[in-house]
Amino acid sequence: MIEVRNLVKKYGNHLAVDHLDFKIEDGRIYGFLGPNGAGKSTTMNIMTGYLGATEGEVLINGHDILKEPEEAKKHIGYLPELPPLYMDMTVREYLEFAAELKKIPKKKREDSVTEVEKLVKIKDVENRLIKNLSKGYRQRVGLAQAVLGFPEIIILDEPTVGLDPKQIIEIRELIRKLSERHTVILSSHILAEVREVCDHILIISKGKLVASDTPENLEKMMGDADTVEIETKASPSQIRELLKNIPGIEQITCESGQDGVTCAQIREKRGEDVRESVFRAFAENRQILLTLKNVHVSLEDVFMELTQRDTVPDAFSRKQDDFSRSRAENVNITVKEEKTQSVPEEPDEIAENPETEWVDTDREGDEEDAGNL
Amino acid sequence: MxxxxxxxxxxxxxxxVGCVFIAFLMVFTGIYFMAYNLMSGYPCFSYTLSGSLIVFIVGIPLITMRSFSEERKNKTxxxxxxxxxxxxxxxxxxxLAIVTVIAIPNVIFCIYPLIIKSQGTAYLMVDYISILVFFLLGCVYAAIGMFLSSLTESQIIAFISTFGILLVLYLWDGILSMLPSSALSGLVGVLIILSVAAFYIWQMTGNAVLAGAIEIIGAAAGIITYIVRSSLFENLLSNLLGRLALANVFTDITSNSIVDITGIVLYLSFIAVFVFLTVQAIQKRRWS
Structure with missing residues (x-):
């Protein structure tokens, strides 16, 4: 188990890691997700003892990485961003060197090297010099080095960079296989990869931890309302008039397109499906509806939402609060700010239908909000 | 380890690199051995070794330059x-790996005095001690080179800086003879060294009070001593800095057959200091 407490890393005036706090439980696959320069590699380097932290501490199975480095490092296998390979050694020599460095007893050394070679499928190149290997093979040798001795925690910094699709799939399978016996932490900026492999995602942005949950929960959290997208020839004011009385609509954002076509995003409350009512409303009023489709919030949206805005932590914590509360009480709770804004404008609506919360979106704040989703 | x-x-x-270093050292020593011992019939191998000292100045940077800078560059x-x-x-x-590379030619050198002995009189004791001190001197140079290599990512910079420092150390006696010997200049020199030390302390600790206090107290002590007994400052600079002429311990043996035990202790302390500094330099990089 790894505990990271209040971790800070400063490079001069630049804050690379900003008060990180998280726990890594045993036997799961964790994904570090974040845009370039978010501090993923720095965090991993500190966790493995390569760099010292400005503040805070890292405990590996209860051993502080700085105070008891040798004890703590025994539990970790690390593949850095650039595999640390000695180009003038053969694969076999290199792995035997790494095994000795990791204090694997002499008798077991041969066997464990052979075992990892088979595991990452580099047995057939074991007598070649590393400098003559392709990028993909080098990456695998680096991975073999990390897995060597089967430490409890395996930390992989962007393990699939530079690999071809077939190799990527192989490495993913390998990671899944490893997770049966080990805790695996991997970093990536490729969402699909993290989504597919990891049990738990930690999203880091500008050195801060902005989200930590399972992929499914993250999607749910952000997608507490699914969105229906429509294209119509009605004007925004007509749309508003038409949809006014449909319960289950939370927010409407209109955007005028070309040729008199208006595109509108209708945010539904969770669990509601308003497509039928929307269709009926348009049909009954003889308005032309060109498109009507459901848009799901994907992990990509979550990622963008969390990492692209300056106000990320607030937005996230608010949503997280809402989410956890709604999970507990099993009621729909809408974002408070919107409620307070809409109260003075449309008191009747609220009074009539207290559960329905729908907001005129021509206002600036909502426009911005919608644009980002 | x-x-x-x-x-x-x-x-x-x-x-x-190791082979080139050894070959280089062997060829040069071989030439000197031919010229001095075999052709001219001079019975001391130690004298031959003093000629090979210049090879160290080029050779040692060659083997130390990559020790840490390459690792850092390749992220290994x-x-x-x-x-x-x-x-x-x-x-x-x-x-220890560097030391082993330096030891190999020195072990081979041990044969040369025996060759001389087979042809007549040889001074085995002096010769073997000089080989040992020659080896130790190489180890000191290697420690300096390794330290400089740990400071940079570039092998070239590591090589040039080590070469420069070793060359200055080699020419140290000549440089020292240019220093003035009067008492006043001794005082000025001491004050300059003190200021540099105080500035370094200020840079490292960021504590201006501490550095300033050291500077002021040191300067006051120096000036008072100068007023009381100015004769203490005569030749002070060359005496003080003359200790840094590391090769003197070795050349004393080769030219005068005098073994200076304190000199050997000095070598060992230099090795310890620079190995320690290397560890600290790498530690520092992890934290900054």
Missing amino acids: LAIYKRELKSYFQSM DQLLLTAPVSLGKVVMGKY
Whole structure:
């Protein structure tokens, strides 16, 4: 188990890691997700003892990485961003060197090297010099080095960079296989990869931890309302008039397109499906509806939402609060700010239908909000 | 430590650097041996060795330049620093590998006095001690080179800076003779050294009060001593800095057959200091 407490890393005036706090439980696959320069590699380097932290501490199975480095490092296998390979050694020599460095007893050394070679499928190149290997093979040798001795925690910094699709799939399978016996932490900026492999995602942005949950929960959290997208020839004011009385609509954002076509995003409350009512409303009023489709919030949206805005932590914590509360009480709770804004404008609506919360979106704040989703 | 030592040693001979160094040293010594001992019939091998000293100045930077700078550039230091091995052991492993490379030609040198003996009188004691001191001097140079290599990512910079420092140390006696010997200049010199030390302390600790206090107290003590007994400052600079002429311990043996035990202790302390500084330089980089 790894505990990271209040971790800070400063490079001069630049804050690379900003008060990180998280726990890594045993036997799961964790994904570090974040845009370039978010501090993923720095965090991993500190966790493995390569760099010292400005503040805070890292405990590996209860051993502080700085105070008891040798004890703590025994539990970790690390593949850095650039595999640390000695180009003038053969694969076999290199792995035997790494095994000795990791204090694997002499008798077991041969066997464990052979075992990892088979595991990452580099047995057939074991007598070649590393400098003559392709990028993909080098990456695998680096991975073999990390897995060597089967430490409890395996930390992989962007393990699939530079690999071809077939190799990527192989490495993913390998990671899944490893997770049966080990805790695996991997970093990536490729969402699909993290989504597919990891049990738990930690999203880091500008050195801060902005989200930590399972992929499914993250999607749910952000997608507490699914969105229906429509294209119509009605004007925004007509749309508003038409949809006014449909319960289950939370927010409407209109955007005028070309040729008199208006595109509108209708945010539904969770669990509601308003497509039928929307269709009926348009049909009954003889308005032309060109498109009507459901848009799901994907992990990509979550990622963008969390990492692209300056106000990320607030937005996230608010949503997280809402989410956890709604999970507990099993009621729909809408974002408070919107409620307070809409109260003075449309008191009747609220009074009539207290559960329905729908907001005129021509206002600036909502426009911005919608644009980002 | 053993793993790193073995890997380093192997890589010295795989990358030819070790072979080139040994060959270079052997060829030069061979030429001097031919000229002095065999052709001119001079019975001391130690004298031949003093000619080879210049080879160290080029050769040692050659073998130390890559020790840490290459690791850092290729990021292989990540493997060493995240392995369950303490940093001190990593540095010692590497240093011992360099020392081994330097030891190989010195072991071969041990044959030369026997060759001389087979042809007549030989001064074995002096010759063997001079080989030992020659080897130790190489180890001191290697420690300096390794330290400089740990400061930079570029092998070229490591080579040039080590070469420069070794060359200055080699020419140190000549440089010292240019220093003035009057008492006043001794005082000025002491004050300059003091100021540099105070500035360094200020840079390292960021504590202006501490550095200022050291500067003021030191300067006051120096000036008072100067007023009371100015004769103390005569030749002070050349005496003080003359200690840095490391090769003197060795040349004393070769030219005068005088073995200075304090000199050997000085060598060992220099090695310890620079190995320690190497560890600290790498530690510092982890924290900044």
